[in-house]
Amino acid sequence: MAKKLLLLNGPNLNLLGTREPAVYGTTTLADIENAAVAQATNAGAALEHFQSNHEGALIDRIHAARTEGVDFIVINPGGLTHTSVALRDAFASVAIPFVEVHVSNVHARESFRQHSYLSGIARGVICGLGPDGYRFAIDFALK
Numbered sequence: 591m592a593k594k595l596l597l598l599n600g601p602n603l604n605l606l607g608t609r610e611p612a613v614y615g616t617t618t619l620a621d622i623e624n625a626a627v628a629q630a631t632n633a634g635a636a637l638e639h640f641q642s643n644h645e646g647a648l649i650d651r652i653h654a655a656r657t658e659g660v661d662f663i664v665i666n667p668g669g670l671t672h673t674s675v676a677l678r679d680a681f682a683s684v685a686i687p688f689v690e691v692h693v694s695n696v697h698a699r700e701s702f703r704q705h706s707y708l709s710g711i712a713r714g715v716i717c718g719l720g721p722d723g724y725r726f727a728i729d730f731a732l733k
């Protein structure tokens with residue numbers, strides 16, 4: 591059966607492309623999502639994507655992923671990375687492997703960005719490689 595992947599993006603990532611371009615670049619979320627679908631399709635897999643500015647909506651999407659038989663999640667949790675025990679609990683509850691992606695190098699920024707509630711239960715973390723980070727994470731998920 592074809593592998594099922596889910597790409598999730600958290601708060602403010604809908605503004606990629608115009609949001610603080612010196613930090614996040616000019617690639618839009620639509621560019622990233624379209625490239626992700628093409629990458630998965632070319633590999634014979636299926637990829638759905640979802641972005642929300644709401645913690646609960648992301649948690650509901652993660653719960654639904656278990657029912658849908660999603661094999662792997664790639665997530666950029668945005669600011670929820672540094673605040674959300676609930677998002678971590680959602681991943682722990684569904685036990686779907688995931689990679690955490692950040693466009694910017696969070697370790698080279700403010701100290702509050704240097705702690706992630708998710709990294710400790712992620713399969714891996716990619717940060718600072720710009721939009722390419724999503725491609726590398728999906729490549730890993732497809733293996």
Ligand SMILES: O=C1C[C@@](O)(C(=O)O)C[C@@H](O)[C@@H]1O
Pocket residue numbers: 601602603666667668669670671691692693694695696703
């Ligand atoms: O919203 C974001 C984006 C981010 O996850 C990134 O992709 O670099 C880094 C976070 O600290 C920030 O809150």
